[in-house]
Amino acid sequence: MIMSTSPFTKQLASRFARIALGHVRREYPNKPGHVLSADADARTPSALHPVFYGSFDWHSCVHSYWLLTRVLRRFPTADVAHDIKTLFDEQLTPEKVAGECAYFSEPAARGYERPYGWGWLLKLAAELGALRENPWRDAVAPLADVIVARFTDFLPRATYPVRVGTHFNTAFGLRLAADYAATMPDRTFAALLSDTALRWYGEDRACPAWGEPSGDDFLSSALIEAECMHSVAPPAMFSGWFDAFLPELRAGMPATLFLPATVSDRSDGKIAHLDGLNLSRAWCWRALAGALSDDDPRREIMNEAAARHIDAALPHLADDYMGEHWLASFAALALDGA
Structure with missing residues (x-):
């Protein structure tokens, strides 16, 4: 077992990257969130999405590219770096990204991957922006512009947040988009994200967390x-x-936030989400603890909770493809995202 005391070492990062490289161009099985408006819309994943057609679904492929970019930025001399660069040279090209932009231009794709995939695409763009000079950043920029425009159109019209523990959670989308706004930097976009979060969440008090965990939360x-x-x-x-x-x-308290979720069947895609819940909780606990003063007694409580959650999930990243196609990204967040 890889214990929670392990840092995000080059060896561990390379392991995560190898998992991602094993599925970012694996087209099947595939779960498209695709709307058919005519017979001609019935196309294969790679025909629909020239870049992000692997990893079971679009958003998992996007955040697997984020993971690979993160590993390349943190460990440019890792043995896996050559394979990552080769993939990026072949996939993150202006022509293929133009195909992704074209997909989003279709009327039926107005809400495609909102907000989860939107947030991850911007986090990928932010990571590419933080990487040393590279051609892939400029190639992905037009798609990032499309997603910023989608957020800019949607957020003022979204009267209410979505508070579920799955892809539709609006706080997660805002959180990832904030990294992009800070990296660019884009002050106008950052202000929109901040204003929206304050409008949605600013008056929340005494969160009971009584609905956590639900059966397919991540x-x-x-x-x-x-x-x-x-x-x-x-x-x-x-x-x-x-x-x-x-x-x-x-x-x-609430006690449920401190107890790792039990995962009973990792071959079930929904139940396997709970490994992701443990990892994303660890990321949040560590990041929130880092926001407190050094002498705040809550820091130790929060970091201990993060360690328990990491230990519960980290050994299971590749137990089954239902988790393998996405969990390594969340493990990287938990270990290196705070």
Whole structure:
């Protein structure tokens, strides 16, 4: 077992990257979220998506590219770096990205991958932007522009947030998009994300987390909301908001947030989501603990919770393809994202 005390080492990063390289161009099985408007729309995944056709679904392929970019940026001399660069040279080209942009131009694709895939695409663009000078950043930029435009159109019209623990969670989408806004930097977009988060979540108090975990959660609706606010709210405001949002944290309450989820069947795609819940909780716990002062007693409680969640999930990243096609990205967030 790889214990939670393990850092995000070159060896571990290479292991994650090898998992991702094994499926980013594996076209089948595939779960398209594709709307058919005519017979001609019945096409294969690679015909629909010249870049992101692997990894079972579009969003998992996108965040697997993010993972590979992260590994390349953190460990440019890793033995896997050559294979990552070869993949990027072949896939992240202006012509293929133009095909992805064309897909989003279709009227039926207006809400495609909103907000989960949108957020991950912008996080990929942010990671490419943080990488040393590279041709792939400019190639992906037009698609990032499309997604920023989608967010900019959608957020002012979205009266309510979505608080589920799956792909439709709006706090997660905002949180990933915030990394892009900060990296570019794009102050106008950052302001939109901040204003939206404050409108949706700014008055939330005493979160009970009573619905967690649900049977197919891979996000904690409570913790990702807190991490979203951490990323976009003014620091002076966040401290008081966080105290009020989880007021009994010192006592280990709500207790459900501190207990790793049990995964009973990793061959079931929905139940396998719970490994992702454990990893995404660990990411949030570590990031939120880092926002507190060094002498805050909650830090130790939160970091211990993160360690328990990592230990519960990390040995199972490749137990079955239902988890293998996406979990390594969440493991990288948990170990290296705080």
